[in-house]
Amino acid sequence: xxxxxxxxxxxxxxxxxxxxxxxxxxxxxxxxxxxxxxxxxxxxxxxxxxxxxxxxxxxxxxxxxxxxxxxxxxxxxxxxxxxxxxxxxxxxxxxxxxxxxxxxxxxxxxxxxxxxxxxxxxxxxxxxxxxxxxxxxxxxxxxxxxxxxxxxxxxxxxxxxxxxxxxxxxxxxxxxxxxxxxxxxxxxxxxxxxxxxxxxxxxxxxxxxxxxxxxxxxxxxxxxxxxxxxxxxxxxxxxxxxxxxxxxxxxxxxxxxxxxxxxxxxxxxxxxxxxxxxxxxxx
Amino acid sequence: xxxxxxxxxxxxxxxxxxxxxxxxxxxxxxxxxxxxxxxxxxxxxxxxxxxxxxxxxxxxxxxxxxxxxxxxxxxxxxxxxxxxxxxxxxxxxxxxxxxxxxxxxxxxxxxxxxxxxxxxxxxxxxxxxxxxxxxxxxxxxxxxxxxxxxxxxxxxxxxxxxxxxxxxxxxxxxxxxxxxxxxxxxxxxxxxxxxxxxxxxxxxxxxxxxxxxxxxxxxxxxxxxxxxxxxxxxxxxxxxxxxxxxxxxxxxxxxxxxxxxxxxxxxxxxxxxxxxxxxxxxxxxxxxxxxxxxxxxxxxxxxxxxxxxxxxxxxxxxxxxxxxxxxxxxxx
Numbered sequence: 001x002x003x004x005x006x007x008x009x010x011x012x013x014x015x016x017x018x019x020x021x022x023x024x025x026x027x028x029x030x031x032x033x034x035x036x037x038x039x040x041x042x043x044x045x046x047x048x049x050x051x052x053x054x055x056x057x058x059x060x061x062x063x064x065x066x067x068x069x070x071x072x073x074x075x076x077x078x079x080x081x082x083x084x085x086x087x088x089x090x091x092x093x094x095x096x097x098x099x100x101x102x103x104x105x106x107x108x109x110x111x112x113x114x115x116x117x118x119x120x121x122x123x124x125x126x127x128x129x130x131x132x133x134x135x136x137x138x139x140x141x142x143x144x145x146x147x148x149x150x151x152x153x154x155x156x157x158x159x160x161x162x163x164x165x166x167x168x169x170x171x172x173x174x175x176x177x178x179x180x181x182x183x184x185x186x187x188x189x190x191x192x193x194x195x196x197x198x199x200x201x202x203x204x205x206x207x208x209x210x211x212x213x214x215x216x217x218x219x220x221x222x223x224x225x226x227x228x229x230x231x232x233x234x235x236x237x238x239x240x241x242x243x244x245x246x247x248x249x250x251x252x253x254x255x256x257x258x259x260x261x262x263x264x265x266x267x268x269x270x271x272x273x274x275x276x277x278x279x280x281x282x283x
Numbered sequence: 284x285x286x287x288x289x290x291x292x293x294x295x296x297x298x299x300x301x302x303x304x305x306x307x308x309x310x311x312x313x314x315x316x317x318x319x320x321x322x323x324x325x326x327x328x329x330x331x332x333x334x335x336x337x338x339x340x341x342x343x344x345x346x347x348x349x350x351x352x353x354x355x356x357x358x359x360x361x362x363x364x365x366x367x368x369x370x371x372x373x374x375x376x377x378x379x380x381x382x383x384x385x386x387x388x389x390x391x392x393x394x395x396x397x398x399x400x401x402x403x404x405x406x407x408x409x410x411x412x413x414x415x416x417x418x419x420x421x422x423x424x425x426x427x428x429x430x431x432x433x434x435x436x437x438x439x440x441x442x443x444x445x446x447x448x449x450x451x452x453x454x455x456x457x458x459x460x461x462x463x464x465x466x467x468x469x470x471x472x473x474x475x476x477x478x479x480x481x482x483x484x485x486x487x488x489x490x491x492x493x494x495x496x497x498x499x500x501x502x503x504x505x506x507x508x509x510x511x512x513x514x515x516x517x518x519x520x521x522x523x524x525x526x527x528x529x530x531x532x533x534x535x536x537x538x539x540x541x542x543x544x545x546x547x548x549x550x551x552x553x554x555x556x557x558x559x560x561x562x563x564x565x566x567x568x569x570x571x572x573x574x575x576x577x578x579x580x581x582x583x584x585x586x587x588x589x590x591x592x593x594x595x596x597x598x599x600x601x602x603x604x605x606x607x608x609x610x611x612x613x614x615x
Contacts, residue, residue: 098594
């Protein structure tokens with residue numbers, strides 16, 4: 001049981017890392033990026049090809065992948081989101097959803113539907129923690145996820161730039177009045193959030209298969225984490241991410257592996273029932 | 284009147300339009316023309332596309348009650364398609380009950396489900412409601428996959444035969460006629476709902492829920508009514524859809540893509556417009572069916588790619604929908 005719990009905890013850290021990028025974008029630009037899972041997929045393929053063709057280990061290529069994804073995030077914002085922000089909120093959701101489908105199908109055509117995995121990476125093997133054996137890639141990814149989350153917290157809550165972000169989230173027009181350029185801040189948020197998912201995705205390849213619809217697996221859970229944590233709340237997304245990992249593992253252990261995702265969605269609806277704005281409300 | 288001014292111009296139909304019965308006459312004439320089509324068109328594929336237009340137009344119209352007029356965007360309406368489809372087929376398989384009763388039963392169970400889940404979800408606003416409906420859809424999908432009695436992941440087939448009272452036909456044409464009839468009914472139901480006091484309450488809640496409440500609109504009850512009615516219509520179409528394609532499985536019935544397609548036809552045509560979803564379906568379905576036929580068999584998923592691109596382009600360049608093309612007066 002402790003084995004399942006620990007595994008759930010580390011999985012939760014990974015969900016959290018995928019989710020915080022989404023939470024950041026959602027919280028500040030008020031856009032749900034339904035292509036977030038597909039961004040993760042792109043990051044995983046980038047890391048995969050860098051390893052296969054360039055022999056760069058995912059642990060090393062992660063920053064590179066992050067930069068690449070930041071660029072993807074920038075393009076998405078500049079080409080699609082920016083022009084839709086004044087329209088009906090639904091339009092933005094649908095547009096990112098459409099983008100997700102396009103990215104997924106392009107990956108399907110470009111990379112075939114095959115499941116791919118990386119052979120020995122630098123972090124393969126397993127470690128034992130207090131007598132519990134756990135895959136080393138999971139541990140490394142979990143710890144890096146923790147670092148990503150802490151770094152984002154620090155950026156958003158402790159730096160001048162972070163205060164500007166929060167100001168834009170609070171009131172775009174007033175922020176513009178005090179000399180913050182909302183469009184620029186939004187673009188930066190999209191880059192940062194996408195870079196975070198880039199890091200997470202690169203590391204994920206050390207122990208998870210890469211395939212065109214891998215984004216669906218993690219994307220939906222990331223949405224649930226962000227929603228459950230509370231509108232754009234970074235701590236909320238982090239804690240909800242971990243919670244999801246643990247609940248999933250516990251349901252798999254005590255009830256049935258096939259039902260572990262169901263329990264998360266049910267929990268999600270229950271949370272929203274009692275706290276319609278998520279566990280941690282709004283900043 | 285003060286509320287009305289706050290409403291989105293697209294979502295408001297001018298009060299005077301509610302007295303006009305012209306849209307009904309037009310709908311009846313169109314339905315008759317559609318019904319006569321098989322006498323002229325012998326091509327199976329064209330009939331199939333026409334049927335799909337009616338099907339998705341109706342699904343979009345049902346979705347529109349909640350998504351357009353009430354302004355609560357549901358991405359999980361596929362769950363009601365699935366419930367309607369499974370109810371109909373399961374009753375047929377296990378009790379030999381005719382779909383003539385199974386389809387209404389599916390509508391009823393969908394409505395019941397909407398009533399149960401409406402409590403916790405309808406209080407949610409904006410993105411939260413959208414996410415909660417996706418969660419519902421996923422719960423439905425995962426439960427059906429793991430429910431062996433209902434066919435599990437493999438799915439169920441409806442028996443093949445030639446039994447009109449069982450809604451089993453070898454030709455597509457009878458299904459098409461049923462669809463046209465159901466489509467007309469769906470339009471009339473939405474028309475009368477939207478032009479009744481109920482519809483005005485919906486739009487008032489959509490415009491400003493707090494203001495509507497303060498003027499004495501029982502918002503909870505009317506939101507629930509929209510959700511339940513929308514679910515019932517969707518469930519009935521789910522039952523019909525199951526009989527029409529003759530095979531159901533969780534992935535295709537509780538499908539996120541189908542849920543989004545309902546939203547898309549409504550958005551493409553015009554959210555909060557009575558004719559919008561039908562126009563949207565008339566444009567989108569030939570496109571997606573056409574690409575499926577042209578490229579679907581290549582195994583590359585090009586049809587889905589076209590679908591994704593269509594969503595992206597429509598929302599980017601026509602966020603208000605096609606009905607906005609003819610000025611700001613959006614409603615039928």
